[in-house]
Amino acid sequence: MINLARVSKLVNSSILKLYGISVDSVIEVSSNDSHGDFTTNIALAISKAISKNPIEVAKEIVKTIDDSVFEKIEIAGPGFINFTLSLSDWHKALENIINKENLFPDIGKGRAVQVEFVSVNPTGPLHIGHARGAVYGDVLSNILEKTGFKVLKEYYINDAGKQIDTLAESLYLRCRELHGDKIEIPDHCYPGGYLVDIAKSFMDKNPDMDFAKNNAKERFNEELKSYAVSEVMNLIKRDLAQLGICFDSFISEKNDILPTLDAVIEKLIDKGLIYKGVLEAPKGIENHDDWEHSEQLLFRSSKFGDDLDRPVLRSDGTPTYFAGDIAYHDHKIMRGFDKLFLILGRDHIGYIKRIESVVNAISNGTVPIIIKAMELVKIKDGDNNIKMSKRSGNFITVAEIIDLIGKDALRFSILTKRNDTGLDIDISKLQEQSKNNPLFYIQYAHARACSVLRKAKFDLSSVLHLAEIVLDEEVKLIKKLACFETLIIDIINTNSLHKITYYLEELALLFHQLWTKGNKDEDARFIDLENEHKTAARLALVFAFSKVLKTGLKLLEIDALESM
Known part of the structure; x- marks a missing residue:
């Protein structure tokens, strides 16, 4: 099946052959049908480096690509390259989706990754702010596991201090x-x-x-x-x-990590990464509990991109909070993970550089760590904001929100925004059974698809006659279904989980539009009693839609309802 990754490989090979340079071309799904199925601006991107006109670069690239792979390759505007597949290619893509047991690419190849998330101080129940990192970490773990990584979901219990x-x-x-x-x-x-x-x-x-x-x-x-x-x-x-979340491991700071601290400090002293020194007073000194104008043990985090070196032990010998972070991440690395993920709350954004520096130092740069910080969550009921404060005891718990809107709605709403932007969760909107509630709209699309398949008694083993699918709305749906693998690859590369909810909404919209067309036009209905071949093909499309939609919802640990 031709997809973004394959188109990118063809373009990259062409550029290497022509100009002797390695690039990672960005291929996008065209937003406009007149621009083909895929498009790239790589000719514009490299033209300056090779001192050539972008259009000439685009022409040279196109000449070296095997045009039998595509129905059409065109150069547009100042040097964009547009690729168009044939209708039969999209029929093959649909057949691939229908027959494939696993819709996920094997990216991980069995590599071990650890995802640490939530890790809330054990001082009270989870509030709604904690839920954002909890759902993000859980869904990220699901995607990593589905794409071939060996995943350990871990909670760090801060039970000291x-x-x-x-x-x-x-x-x-x-x-x-x-x-x-x-x-x-x-x-x-x-x-x-x-x-x-x-x-x-x-x-x-x-x-x-x-x-x-x-x-x-x-x-x-x-x-x-x-x-x-x-x-x-x-x-x-x-x-x-x-909330539908279960951890594989709980690590105690008091029992598992702090007992290893002395050995870790000695190891880093031997590597020249911890030394005795005095830090200058930072701005806003009242907000820096670890600062004191005395000689302390300091970690050379500035050597690894941090703003300054960080205290490990205070002058009285007691460990700082950062000391626990050092020992814990040494503990992670010693367990042999190939990659680490850490999901933090907004109040810990300042810790990102120092933790990155610790992991880099301890692993000698061999273990990457991806750190994501979750922005604030606001709970609304229509136009009214509901305030919360954990310290005053008036915070809104996760359990209270689940009682109001259910687990599925909460999980979905948390992933409708980028993790680094604020999130408003409108309770009244999520209680609606209408198009205004995106999860209802998606689940309703799945229930509609299931009702069609039940009514028609769809048999997957029969001849599917996919060549009968020719309507623009049908082909658009196939193209969106075929983007699922590309979506997953993109999410693995960017950790942008909000793209899943966007994709599912767009997919559901295309199906609802096809349903509506069938209500208005008999020739567009899924079941045509006078044309068995067309009915078989359209039922196959409905089946593929339900399969992909259900797979996407399962990543979110959300039920794909079969009736509503």
């Missing part, structure tokens, strides 16, 4: 409150009501603990920490399960 001390204190105060003491929750503590339930269960399981004693907090501190983290992680896992 100040936030866990605060969590234990918050739980202790709730226990005192339940014990009958009048308690005012300090501003620095977690005020969420979920801690009341955890406190009740903690006291039930520890009936002999005397919370009335002044030193009770110190006496029970480790028990409070352990129980609070365990119970909050149970809440988080419950919310993730409701």
